[in-house]
Every structure is written in C-alpha cells, then in structure tokens.
Amino acid sequence: MTETEHTTTSSSNGGSDLETLTLEKVSEVSSAIDAAKSADEVVCALHSLAVRLFAVDSSLIAGEVDERYRIQIQDAGLRADSDRIRWRNVFYSGAAFPTMARILIYNVAPKWLACFPLSTKKQVYDSFFVMGPSTEIIQALVPALVQNVADKELDNSSVCGNIERLLVTCLLENEGVRHIVAEFRSPCRTYELDGEVVKPDKLKIISRVAQLLSSIPDKARLKAPSALSSHVFFRQIVIQLLVGAEEWAMELNGRINDSDTCTLDGAFLFVGETFARICRRGSADTLLAGMVPRILNHVRSSLPSNGDTSSNRFESKPEYYLWSKIMDSIQDQYALERLSEELLRHLATKNISDVEAYWTLWLLFHHNFRNQIAIRSMFVEKFLLWKVFPVCCLRWIIHFSLLECAPHAGAWKEVPKTRAFLDAVQCLVNVWSKREFIQSARMEQQAYITAAVGLCVEKMSREELETTKDILHSILQGVSCRLESPIHLVRKMASSIALVFSKVVDPKNPLYLDDDRCETVDWEFGLNSQPKKLSTSCSRSVMTHDESESSLCEINNSPDPVRRRKDAKVKTTQDHTLVGKFAVPPHEIKDQVMLGSEQSFDDEEEANDESKKSEVSDDSSLQPYDLSDDDIDLQKGFSQLADISAALRKPDDPDGVERALGIAERLVRALPDELPHISGDLVRALVHVRCSDVTVEGEEDSAEGKRQKALIALIVTSPFEALDVLTKLLYSPNVDVGQRILILDVMTEAAHELADSRIVRISNQQKDLISAIGSQPWFMPSSRGPPGAGPWKEVSETGPLLNWSNRYERELPSRPGQVKKGKSRRWHLGARKASQLESTKNRFPMYAAAFMLPAMQGFDKRRHGVDLLNRDFIVLGKLIYMLGVCMECLAMHPEASVLALPLFDMLRSREVAHHGEAYVRRSVLFAASCILIALHPSYVASTLIEGNQEVSNGLDWIRTWALRIAESDPDTECSGMAMKCLQLHAEMALQVSRSLESANNFRGKISTLPSKSNDIIIPSSNIRYQE
Structure with missing residues (x-):
C-alpha cells in the first residue's frame, strides 16, 4: 500500500468513527427526550448535542433552567471551532440530521416547545434548522408539512404551525433560497464532502429541492402566515434566486471560456428548474415581475442614445452570460413556452420601444434560438400560426425570429432576406389563403395571421415576391376568398393585404378596395378597441333587425357587379353580425293604406298654419310665382300601375325608370282597383330593373331604396299575388345573387310591417237630423268663432234674380300686434280633426305560410x-x-x-x-x-x-x-x-x-x-x- 492510499484510508476511518459517534449522540438525546418529565430536561438533552455543532451561549441557557440542570449545562463546556465544523459536516451530510429533525418536529414541537423560553428556543431548537445547509433543511421540513395524518394522537396543527414558522425564518428572513444557489455552485456530478462523505447524484438533488421549494404555498395551511401565500412567497424567492445567480455570474466573469459555456452549472440549473416549476404552477406573471425590470435595466444600460447597437456590445457583458445560462437551464419545454408567452404579453403592457423589446428577446433567447430546434419552432410556428398576441408583440417576433435584426428605421430594407424568412412567409400565406382556414379559424386568429402576412409582405421587395414560389397566387386567392365573405371584418382583411401587396408591386398606384383611403393599415382591425357585449338579460329577443340587416347587406361592397346592390336603409361599414337583441315588437311601421284619412287632416292643418303665417308676413316676403314651364312640368306623370310596369322595362329611358321608381310605392299604397291584377307583373319588373344602370353615379342607394319600398308595399297590400311571384323568382336561374338577396330582404321587411300594422278608425260624431227648438236656423252659418266676433248678416249681391244661395258675413276682432294698415284678414275655416281610435293588429299570421313554405321547398x-x-x-x-x-x-x-x-x-x-x-x-x-x-x-x-x-x-x-x-x-x-x-x-x-x-x-x-x-x-x- 502506498503512502497516499494509507492516508486516505485513515481519513476514511476517522470519518466513519465520527459519524458513528454522531449517531450515538442522537440516539442518546432521543432517549433522554422520551424519558423527560419536564421541559428543562428536554433543554438539557438538546443542549448536549447543540453545543457540539453550534456556538451556543451556555450561560444564557443555564440562567433560564432550574438549578438542578445548570451544572449539567455548564459542564458541557465549549468546543473548538474546527471540532464543531467537523461534527456539523458529518451531522448534516449523513443520517443523523434527518433522524434528529423527525425528533424535533414530531416529539419536541407538539409537547415541549411551547414551554421553552424564547432565547432558549432559538439556541437549542431553531439552531438545528437555521444554522444548517438550506438544501438539507428544506428536504427535512417540507415533506413533514402534511395536512392529514393517520396518527390521531399527534397534534398536527402545532406541528404544521411550527414547520411554517421555521420555513419563513430559514428561507425568507435568513435568505435561505439565496444560500441554496450558493450551495449548488459547481459542475453537476457526484462529489465528495471533505473527502469522506459521498453525496448522491446532484442533478436529482437539484430537481427534488426545486420541487419541494415550489410546492410550499400549496402545502401551507389556510391559517399559515401570509408570507407563504403563492404570490408573496414566489415574489420573494424569485428575488433571492436572481440575486444569487447575479452574484455567481459576476464571480465567473473574466474566467469563462468555451468549455465553461457547455458546462451545466448547479446554481443556474437550480434557478432554471425552480423557474420552470413556478411557471408550471401558474405564477409566471410573478416570475416576470421580478425578471423584467432587471432585464430592461441591463438592456437600457447597453443601448446608446440613438438606439443603434450590435450584438457584440451585449455579448461582452456578464449579463449576457447570466440570462443565457438561466434560459439554457430551463429544460421544461412547456414551462419555457409559457414563460415566453407571458413575457411578450408583459412587455406589451410596458411603455417600451420596439428596439428595447427586440434586445430583451435577443438577450434571453438568442443562444437557445440559434442552437435548439424547439425554440426556433416555438417562435416561427407556434407564435406566428397558433397563438394570438397584440400587434406590437407580433412585430417583435417577426424582427427577432424572421428578420433577425433590430427594428431600426429602414434597417430591414438593407438586410437581405434569409431563406428561413421566405419559407416562413410562404407558410403564412398558404395558411392564410385557404378557404378552410377562413371558415374554421376564430376571428381573432384570422386577424392575427393577416397582420403577420401584411407585416412580412410590406418588408419585402418586388423581386423577392416574384422569386418566392406561389406566394403571388396564394395572396390573390386569399384576397378573393375573403372578398366573398358577408362579414365586414373578413373583407377588411382582404383589402388591407391587397393594399400592402399593391404598394410593393407598384408603389405609385396603391389599390384600395374599400372607401377607407388611409395609407396606414390598422393591423388590429379594431378588435382591441371594440368591447364585445353580449346581452345576458332574459328577454324575448335575440337581435336587432337593423344590425342583422346591415350584416347581411354588407356583401354589396364587393366590386363584383353581381353583388353591387346596396341597402339604402343601413349605412354602416362595421360588421353588425347576428348578435344582440331583437326588439319586440319590431320597429314601428304604420300602415299608410289605413292612414289615408289621417294624412288628409294633417295636410289640411298644415295648410291652415301656412295661411296664418302668410297673414303676418310683410311685403318683402311676397315672391312672384314662377309660372314658366320646365322639364319636370313637361314630363309625363304616371297614374296607372301598368304604366309604371311598362316604364321599368325600358332601360333605354333611365329618366322614366327613375320617375317610375319614385312614384311606385305611393300608387301601390293607394290601393287602386287594378292592383290584384297587375301586382305580379309589377313585382317582376321591380326585381329585374337595374338601378345602377339607370341612375347617376352616387345615387344608386336612393333608387335602390325606392325599389325596396315599392316591393314591400306590394307584398303588404297584395300578399298572395306578390309572394307567389317572389318565391318562384327566388330559385329561378334567371336572377343573380343580388336579386335573390333583394327578394329575401323585402320579404323580411314586409313580414315586420304586417306584424305591426296600425289600424286607425275614425269615429265621426253624427249630427242631429232635426234641430232643437230655439237653436240657430239650419241655413245660417255656425255662430262659433273667436271672442268678440259680431253676428252674421245677410249680404245682398248683384246677380241674377234666381239665386238659390245667400251670402253672410260678420266682423271679426283684430289680433293685437298683428294687424297693419292696408292689410285685409283672410280666414280659413279648417276642418275639425275627427277623433281617432288607433289599434295595432298582427296581420302576418294569415300570410305566414305563403312566406315560409314555398321558400323552404327545394333549398337543398x-x-x-x-x-x-x-x-x-x-x-x-x-x-x-x-x-x-x-x-x-x-x-x-x-x-x-x-x-x-x-x-x-x-x-x-x-x-x-x-x-x-x-x-x-x-x-x-x-x-x-x-x-x-x-x-x-x-x-x-x-x-x-x-x-x-x-x-x-x-x-x-x-x-x-x-x-x-x-x-x-x-x-x-x-x-x-x-x-x-x-x-x-x-x-x-x-x-x-x-x-x-x-x-x-x-x-x-x-x-x-x-x-x-x-x-x-x-x-x-x-x-x-x-x-
């Protein structure tokens, strides 16, 4: 055995002996706690272990216990710092701390902790958690935070309350999350502690700690401190995570090489894993509230005053390494997508420029966008084709992912378009032009992709459009399909793309397909400014007739001559679709056929008023009558419906057609005897007449309105005859789409009028046939008149002797202030307006079958x-x-x-x-x-x-x-x-x-x-x- 091997073995044996001693001491403390009869005995047992691990103030503890236990505490003595460090490392790295943590949580806390003095609790109880490594503390505390436990004898409320208190103290007050970031500062591999204790795989520990940390708000009780609520807790730990990551990035600055950029650093991995789990738990907005201000500060500090900079300026700063490593560490693709989406929406609410937003995206996603296919797919496909963002976010996405340049003025014109940009535009246009997309996609989605196509096309040149495969054909196809839609917003999308496309092809001749000649296109199409209101009141209604009519008549804005018929009643350019409330009863339409007598009385009264006004006017107001003939006087008037029908069939006489349209309704509502016989022929003539061919440009709406009113009058006054012709013409091959829509429009209006017809009955008071005795003779005029009127006197007049009539006159008083010299007074005896009884009757039910059944036959x-x-x-x-x-x-x-x-x-x-x-x-x-x-x-x-x-x-x-x-x-x-x-x-x-x-x-x-x-x-x- 070599000398090195002998030393390692000895060290290993020393570490094993110390671990054995630590476990024996924990077992001794556990036995003492179980056998304790008072709180002081528990304090002594805990102090005997705490003094070996921490710098405990034994004198302070001894002063708070009974005299019997002071000597035991004082005899524990002091330990050297080196001994405490060795004991502490072994205690927290092995099985001793988890065992002791369970004793402290389940045995000491519910039974004895409330009896501890405050200073003693901090010294001999809290120290085991506050002074230990945060990674171990969180793995011991959070799993024990369980609401429901099987042991009914355990006071779970006190256990959970104590754990929540310790978590607030360790993680928030002592910034334990920041210490966790520092503890993970090393490449992720299995490692040894003091050459003695081997830890498990660090990647698993990082994932477990991040999972436990992010689950604390969900596990906390309802009565937990407010600091553990989701919003407050995540906000504080996000700040600690960012501070810890910034400190580590600054420490690494200056000694980073290419090999380091590929190394998975434990600190950044923990930050990224925690961020991902926060996003998974629906708190991405809280995460961004802490991230965005720091990112914007970094971006603004790197941007010059003119906003023009290059990527090298950002890459040379440590912030680039910080944010790129954090985003690299987020391995959860869903969480990254969620974070990116919320980031774009969050930036849209801030008052930032397009340049700042672009560099923010560049700082976070440039490295991943360049190296990861999933990130490129997220921006180019999901964010352009599937998601719906505000238009400002769409511009940022296009500049970052497609143009790959900052949105400086005119910068995109100088940058050559990459193959990726042209392919993305081709994909957008292909999707946008499909009829299935127009039918199935939501309106917001259609508007979003339309804006994407428009913003991309306006940044292309004519040569680039021509070299891109099938893009011209797809744009024309998409514009054509949308112009056929009856929804105004869909047609507005077509006109916007057509305008942008025409400016690229021929800038001097822009193509306007609607009345709006604005040079700047509103790519939001008013969707964000129009609040959508759906009535929730329970009424017997579904929508207003005028709104639905305007929606159904908007198709006439198409340049197609078949669809040029416009509705004269509704002047709207917005899409009032079939939404809202249907007013019941419908808008009031008086039956003018039954109001003929009432109209005569009104005319008579109006004549009386005019005569009275003329009496008080001076000489200067008298104008001579123009008795000279003009063209209107010489024109032939129409008095028969047959003449009107004949005139409508003469397209070479536009003046005659216009005059026939102008008088048709009045003659029909006069109910002439010929109406039942001529109504069918007149209906055909009105349907087939071309108002656009016989009227001056700009007056088509007026003629169209007269034609509709005449057809409505025919249906109301002669329902069966008119409906028989109209329902046959509805499916006739000899009429076009515009004429079919006209037929349905007038049938709808006529149904409303028949359903709300007003009948006026005139009740004239009958005069007595025999005059009462003493009354005025029957041949004398009535004595009624203004106060002060004189009696009637018979006036003799020159004439033949056989004059069967007598003339009477009387003097009338003058009106004060209205009589001038030389003026005579003329009195007009106006007819007394008869008393009227007006009632409403629904006349539609008797004709409903004629309206509905023929129209439903053969529709398919x-x-x-x-x-x-x-x-x-x-x-x-x-x-x-x-x-x-x-x-x-x-x-x-x-x-x-x-x-x-x-x-x-x-x-x-x-x-x-x-x-x-x-x-x-x-x-x-x-x-x-x-x-x-x-x-x-x-x-x-x-x-x-x-x-x-x-x-x-x-x-x-x-x-x-x-x-x-x-x-x-x-x-x-x-x-x-x-x-x-x-x-x-x-x-x-x-x-x-x-x-x-x-x-x-x-x-x-x-x-x-x-x-x-x-x-x-x-x-x-x-x-x-x-x-």
Missing part, C-alpha cells in the same frame, strides 16, 4: 345557377334569417306551432346545422332562438301530454346542438349566440314544466270526483240494471 337542390348549400351560402344565410323573422312575427300564435315543424327539419339537416361558414351557423342560431320565442309553452306541454314527439325532439335537438356550438365552435359570435339560445331554451323548459304541473294538478282534482258507476239507476225506482 342544386339547380342551374342556384347552389345555396355551397357557392351561394350568403343567400342561404339570408333565407334562414328571413324564416327566423317570420317565426318571431308569429310569436304566441297558433300558426307558429304548425310552421315550426318544417323549419325544424330544415335547420337540423346536416348541410345546414353543420355548415362550414360561420355566417350560416349564426343564421341557424338566430332562427332556432326565434322558434323558442314563438312557441307557446302551453302548446309544447299539450304535445308532451298527447305523446307527440316531433316538437319535443326538435327542442331537444336545439339544446344539444347549441351546447355543442357553445363549447367547440371556433367563431366567437356563434358561441355567444349559442349561449343565448340555451338561455331561451331554459326559459322555455321552465314555462313548460309549470304548464305540466298545472295540468297534473287539474287532473288530480278531476280524479277526486266519484268514478263512473256501471249501474244504471232508474229514477223513482229501486230497480237497478247491471251493464
């Missing part, structure tokens, strides 16, 4: 030029919306129960209920909600009692389908409408259950009556006949 058949289920899905959505309005107008009427069944069959067909377009699904949800509004609960209850399953199956389908939409539909508006539909279904179920309960109670009363007897009793006889 593909004909020449008609394909509602696929190409013409906008017409399908409008059709379903119109049917829903019809059901809403039938609310609580018997006809609703009859027409609901075929509508159920239409809505739950797979092609409709599971349509790929969100626009159609919104319409189906609206129609289903209208059915719930329209059906009377007593009718539903009666069908259940009778055993009719059709209505109950339909209602059950609404509930099941709406629940699936609310849970899994990608469209946010569909989910909100489905929740409203479920709310209406719950109200319906409640009303039906009450109706069934009332019916059962009624049955119970009936059953209490005597049952029918089978005996027939003859009156006045005792004879009974048995049946």
Whole structure:
C-alpha cells in the first residue's frame, strides 16, 4: 500500500468513527427526550448535542433552567471551532440530521416547545434548522408539512404551525433560497464532502429541492402566515434566486471560456428548474415581475442614445452570460413556452420601444434560438400560426425570429432576406389563403395571421415576391376568398393585404378596395378597441333587425357587379353580425293604406298654419310665382300601375325608370282597383330593373331604396299575388345573387310591417237630423268663432234674380300686434280633426305560410345557377334569417306551432346545422332562438301530454346542438349566440314544466270526483240494471 492510499484510508476511518459517534449522540438525546418529565430536561438533552455543532451561549441557557440542570449545562463546556465544523459536516451530510429533525418536529414541537423560553428556543431548537445547509433543511421540513395524518394522537396543527414558522425564518428572513444557489455552485456530478462523505447524484438533488421549494404555498395551511401565500412567497424567492445567480455570474466573469459555456452549472440549473416549476404552477406573471425590470435595466444600460447597437456590445457583458445560462437551464419545454408567452404579453403592457423589446428577446433567447430546434419552432410556428398576441408583440417576433435584426428605421430594407424568412412567409400565406382556414379559424386568429402576412409582405421587395414560389397566387386567392365573405371584418382583411401587396408591386398606384383611403393599415382591425357585449338579460329577443340587416347587406361592397346592390336603409361599414337583441315588437311601421284619412287632416292643418303665417308676413316676403314651364312640368306623370310596369322595362329611358321608381310605392299604397291584377307583373319588373344602370353615379342607394319600398308595399297590400311571384323568382336561374338577396330582404321587411300594422278608425260624431227648438236656423252659418266676433248678416249681391244661395258675413276682432294698415284678414275655416281610435293588429299570421313554405321547398337542390348549400351560402344565410323573422312575427300564435315543424327539419339537416361558414351557423342560431320565442309553452306541454314527439325532439335537438356550438365552435359570435339560445331554451323548459304541473294538478282534482258507476239507476225506482 502506498503512502497516499494509507492516508486516505485513515481519513476514511476517522470519518466513519465520527459519524458513528454522531449517531450515538442522537440516539442518546432521543432517549433522554422520551424519558423527560419536564421541559428543562428536554433543554438539557438538546443542549448536549447543540453545543457540539453550534456556538451556543451556555450561560444564557443555564440562567433560564432550574438549578438542578445548570451544572449539567455548564459542564458541557465549549468546543473548538474546527471540532464543531467537523461534527456539523458529518451531522448534516449523513443520517443523523434527518433522524434528529423527525425528533424535533414530531416529539419536541407538539409537547415541549411551547414551554421553552424564547432565547432558549432559538439556541437549542431553531439552531438545528437555521444554522444548517438550506438544501438539507428544506428536504427535512417540507415533506413533514402534511395536512392529514393517520396518527390521531399527534397534534398536527402545532406541528404544521411550527414547520411554517421555521420555513419563513430559514428561507425568507435568513435568505435561505439565496444560500441554496450558493450551495449548488459547481459542475453537476457526484462529489465528495471533505473527502469522506459521498453525496448522491446532484442533478436529482437539484430537481427534488426545486420541487419541494415550489410546492410550499400549496402545502401551507389556510391559517399559515401570509408570507407563504403563492404570490408573496414566489415574489420573494424569485428575488433571492436572481440575486444569487447575479452574484455567481459576476464571480465567473473574466474566467469563462468555451468549455465553461457547455458546462451545466448547479446554481443556474437550480434557478432554471425552480423557474420552470413556478411557471408550471401558474405564477409566471410573478416570475416576470421580478425578471423584467432587471432585464430592461441591463438592456437600457447597453443601448446608446440613438438606439443603434450590435450584438457584440451585449455579448461582452456578464449579463449576457447570466440570462443565457438561466434560459439554457430551463429544460421544461412547456414551462419555457409559457414563460415566453407571458413575457411578450408583459412587455406589451410596458411603455417600451420596439428596439428595447427586440434586445430583451435577443438577450434571453438568442443562444437557445440559434442552437435548439424547439425554440426556433416555438417562435416561427407556434407564435406566428397558433397563438394570438397584440400587434406590437407580433412585430417583435417577426424582427427577432424572421428578420433577425433590430427594428431600426429602414434597417430591414438593407438586410437581405434569409431563406428561413421566405419559407416562413410562404407558410403564412398558404395558411392564410385557404378557404378552410377562413371558415374554421376564430376571428381573432384570422386577424392575427393577416397582420403577420401584411407585416412580412410590406418588408419585402418586388423581386423577392416574384422569386418566392406561389406566394403571388396564394395572396390573390386569399384576397378573393375573403372578398366573398358577408362579414365586414373578413373583407377588411382582404383589402388591407391587397393594399400592402399593391404598394410593393407598384408603389405609385396603391389599390384600395374599400372607401377607407388611409395609407396606414390598422393591423388590429379594431378588435382591441371594440368591447364585445353580449346581452345576458332574459328577454324575448335575440337581435336587432337593423344590425342583422346591415350584416347581411354588407356583401354589396364587393366590386363584383353581381353583388353591387346596396341597402339604402343601413349605412354602416362595421360588421353588425347576428348578435344582440331583437326588439319586440319590431320597429314601428304604420300602415299608410289605413292612414289615408289621417294624412288628409294633417295636410289640411298644415295648410291652415301656412295661411296664418302668410297673414303676418310683410311685403318683402311676397315672391312672384314662377309660372314658366320646365322639364319636370313637361314630363309625363304616371297614374296607372301598368304604366309604371311598362316604364321599368325600358332601360333605354333611365329618366322614366327613375320617375317610375319614385312614384311606385305611393300608387301601390293607394290601393287602386287594378292592383290584384297587375301586382305580379309589377313585382317582376321591380326585381329585374337595374338601378345602377339607370341612375347617376352616387345615387344608386336612393333608387335602390325606392325599389325596396315599392316591393314591400306590394307584398303588404297584395300578399298572395306578390309572394307567389317572389318565391318562384327566388330559385329561378334567371336572377343573380343580388336579386335573390333583394327578394329575401323585402320579404323580411314586409313580414315586420304586417306584424305591426296600425289600424286607425275614425269615429265621426253624427249630427242631429232635426234641430232643437230655439237653436240657430239650419241655413245660417255656425255662430262659433273667436271672442268678440259680431253676428252674421245677410249680404245682398248683384246677380241674377234666381239665386238659390245667400251670402253672410260678420266682423271679426283684430289680433293685437298683428294687424297693419292696408292689410285685409283672410280666414280659413279648417276642418275639425275627427277623433281617432288607433289599434295595432298582427296581420302576418294569415300570410305566414305563403312566406315560409314555398321558400323552404327545394333549398337543398342544386339547380342551374342556384347552389345555396355551397357557392351561394350568403343567400342561404339570408333565407334562414328571413324564416327566423317570420317565426318571431308569429310569436304566441297558433300558426307558429304548425310552421315550426318544417323549419325544424330544415335547420337540423346536416348541410345546414353543420355548415362550414360561420355566417350560416349564426343564421341557424338566430332562427332556432326565434322558434323558442314563438312557441307557446302551453302548446309544447299539450304535445308532451298527447305523446307527440316531433316538437319535443326538435327542442331537444336545439339544446344539444347549441351546447355543442357553445363549447367547440371556433367563431366567437356563434358561441355567444349559442349561449343565448340555451338561455331561451331554459326559459322555455321552465314555462313548460309549470304548464305540466298545472295540468297534473287539474287532473288530480278531476280524479277526486266519484268514478263512473256501471249501474244504471232508474229514477223513482229501486230497480237497478247491471251493464
């Protein structure tokens, strides 16, 4: 045996002997505690071991115990520092401390600790935990922090309270977490302590300590100190971890070489592992609250005043090594992704520049982004295609992961685009242009990827666009698909990409596809500034008619001539989709056919007012009449509906068509005798007329509005004739999409008007046929008039002798301050406005079948030029919306129960209920909600009692389908409408259950009556006949 081997063996034998002595002493102390009858005996036993490990003040302890035990404490004596260090190392590195910790926690704490004086408790009890290595302390204390224990004799409350007190003292007050970082400062391998004790694998210890540390807030009791709450505890240990890591990084500065950068340092590994577990426990925001201020300070200290710097400036500082090693040490990919996502959102709330945000990302992720495929995939794929961040975060991601340069003004123009950038843009454009993505993705996701495509395309040159494979075709395809959408926001995305693309291809001729000529594109598309409000009130409504109408008419903004028809009533550029409340009753529309007499009275009164005003005007206000003929006077007027129909068929006479449109509604509402015979022909003429071809540019909306009003008037005044023609034209191959939408629009408006028609009855007071005696003669004018009027006098006038009329006049008093010299007064005897009785009547139910049944027939058949289920899905959505309005107008009427069944069959067909377009699904949800509004609960209850399953199956389908939409539909508006539909279904179920309960109670009363007897009793006889 060599000399070196002999020395090692001796040292090893000495260490084993000391470990044996330590275990024997622990066993002795344990026996003394078990046999103790007083607290002083426990203090003496603990002091005998503590004096060998720590610098204990024996005199202080001796002064607080009984005289019998003072000599024992004083005789323990003092130990040399070297002896205490050797004892302490062996005590905490072997089995002695875990054994002693269990004795202190479960034997001493619940029985004797409350009897210890404060100074004695710190000297002989707390010292075992406070003075030991934090890694060992945390492994002894945290596993014992258990809420429920099997031993019922153990006072678990006092045990847990003592452990929580020790954890606050050791980890927070004494900065034990910072000491743990220092204890792990070495490369991760198995190591020896003093050449004697071999520790287990350090990687396992690091993982276990980090797991125990992060679990403390979850294990703490509800009555635990507030310092152990999740937010406060993690905030304090994050600060300690960062301080410890910074100290170690500064110590390593200047002696770092390439080999060191690849070494897994224990301190950084512990920091990274703890950060990962904090993120896993949902406290990434608390972690970032401690990290971000330090990172920003490092970034701002390295940036010059002009913000222009290079990566070498950051790499030369120790902070670069610090943050790169911390991020390298986070091995949990999910935690790293969660931390990165929260970091971007956290930076978005700070008032920082794009340059500072870029260098923050560079400082944290540059090393990993360059060396790890998973990090590159996280930024390039997940953060660009799957996640949704604010637009500012999107710019930072593009500059860091794709352009790989700081966002200085014009810097990206000088940087050549890498193959990775072009491939990423190609991937973005391919996803963005697919029709399936437009149909299935959430609106926020579509807006986010649209912004990503736009921000990338505007940083490319024309040559780069042309050299990238299929990118031009994909952009054009995506723009075309979005322009076909009826949702304004989707079309806005198309116009924004088209504008950016045109600026790259031809900067001098930008392409504007909408009325907004703004040079700067809002890539947020107003999603962050528009609060989404979904009504939660329980009302018999689902949405406003004007909002839905504007949504369904927005398709006309397309440059396609087939879709140029615009709605004159709704002037909106925002997408008011099928959301909100449906006002019940609908917006009030007076039936002007029944108000003709009322209108005459109003005109007469207006004439009276004009005449009175003319009396008090001076001479300067009198203007001569213009009696010269002009073009309008010479134009031929229309007085017959047949003439209007003929004029509408003359496209070569635009003035005649315009005049016919202007007068058509008034003539129709005048109810001429020819209306039933000419209404069908007039409907065809109005549907086929092209307002854009016969009006001046800019006045198409006015002509379109007149055409719609005329068609609505025809449906209201002659429903069956007009609807017969319109429903046939709806599926005719001779009309285009715009005309089909026109037909559905006017049918919807007409249904509202018929449902809220106002009938005015004029009640004229009948005059007595025979005058009473003493009254004024019947041939004299009425004596009524203003106060001070004189009597009537007969005036003789020159004329033929045989004059069958008499003329009377009287003097009237002048109005003070209104009479001038030379002015005569003219009085107009206005007609007295008759008293009116006005009532509202729903006239729609009698025509509901004519509205709904023909429109529902054959909707799923593909004909020449008609394909509602696929190409013409906008017409399908409008059709379903119109049917829903019809059901809403039938609310609580018997006809609703009859027409609901075929509508159920239409809505739950797979092609409709599971349509790929969100626009159609919104319409189906609206129609289903209208059915719930329209059906009377007593009718539903009666069908259940009778055993009719059709209505109950339909209602059950609404509930099941709406629940699936609310849970899994990608469209946010569909989910909100489905929740409203479920709310209406719950109200319906409640009303039906009450109706069934009332019916059962009624049955119970009936059953209490005597049952029918089978005996027939003859009156006045005792004879009974048995049946």
